[in-house]
Amino acid sequence: MPTNLSASELARLEDLSNSKRTYSTGDYLYRTGDCFLSLHAIRSGSVKTRVLHEDGREQLTSFLMAGEIIGLDAISTDFHTCEAVAMEPCEVCELPFAQMEELSREIPSLQRHLHKIMSREIVRDRGIMLLLGSMRAEERLATFLLNLSQQNAALGMISTQLRLKMSRLEIGSYLGLKLETISRAFSRFQEEGLLQVKARYIEILDLPRLRILAVKS
């Protein structure tokens, strides 16, 4: 997945990531407190991560798709500080981190790539902090949908047709809202002609207006 590597460098990286595992819906890739050995590269399927509060409340912190690297939070403490759950059948490669570090000492472009991945994670989290801290319900949902739309586009799929892998409850947990609020916002968007909502199938009818909503309501 890093770009501009030579064939032999690429081969060494492949070699490192040969242990591919499959997970069924609901399986944990890791749990809070598990000790950290490997990053996980999602090859197919999708995964959610969540942090748990002592009293049982939880916060979803990301929805991840094929192509993403997951588990970076654990580097700092050598154990996982959140948990990752498969949302559908997944194929995941394990990338032993000690070997990744070793290899990235030898291959500058891999090192750079690793740094970018970590930094991107920080940027993404900051964006969600902005969302959680200063946007209202409909703005949050609009932003969320636009992100999904962009992801679709990046994977070469139709950007206005979304097939959600997560429930209203999960969307709510991610956006800091209750599931009823999510449901009402969907209904409202439909009433206003922004979306066509059929359970988890969403069609974006008015992308420009959705963008305006996401930026400022």
Added chain:
Amino acid sequence: MPTNLSASELARLEDLSNSKRTYSTGDYLYRTGDCFLSLHAIRSGSVKTRVLHEDGREQLTSFLMAGEIIGLDAISTDFHTCEAVAMEPCEVCELPFAQMEELSREIPSLQRHLHKIMSREIVRDRGIMLLLGSMRAEERLATFLLNLSQQNAALGMISTQLRLKMSRLEIGSYLGLKLETISRAFSRFQEEGLLQVKARYIEILDLPRLRILAVKS
């Protein structure tokens, strides 16, 4: 600041970070969009970072003190995605990132340290996402105060006496609340005997109860 380095390794790192700058209150260390060359190590003083929304809303994303490394968000895009402002007079070292990368390829323990710093940032952000997404006002403030208290302890200061460097407005922006809500929460904590509040001087009177509040209200 990385531990277990040899004297010569340390010297090379020192060498790299020789350009120390001072900032006055309100000065920018960098702004959104500035191109990225260096990380910044705060030697003294304190700094806040914030992300800006197109419509002018802003979200404070961190309060940083001496000993912290700042600017990691910019690695992914080669320009800064947030801005950093001095909250009091500061001394800051610039750490040219390209050279940091080079050095960390040669010194595994520096590499490891850099990774831990980035990962810790991710963990911290996740914690704030939990706070913003699923805690109520008083829980947020209690959590915030406990964090400050721990920071004080880590610096060898009295952990129950806090001298805030930020206004109620800034605390609100960080915690996703309005300044009036922060003020009321302080008043309420004082009424209940948890705190002694004198403007920006806060004394924690009942640490255990504050902890309970932070975990579950």
Added chain:
DNA sequence: ACCGTATTTTGACATATATCAAGACGGACA
């Protein structure tokens, strides 16, 4: 195709926090 279960929608109502507005306080400076 049908049943049972989980998810989603919708409504009525409760509540936390925001908003607006007025004073009080405190520190910088003459």
Added chain:
DNA sequence: TGTCCGTCTTGATATATGTCAAAATACGGT
């Protein structure tokens, strides 16, 4: 010491979102 200006507190009220409950709908397994 007094004045000014930004910060903070407090009150009255508005509003967005949460809560509780019931019905509608979608979905997986037999």
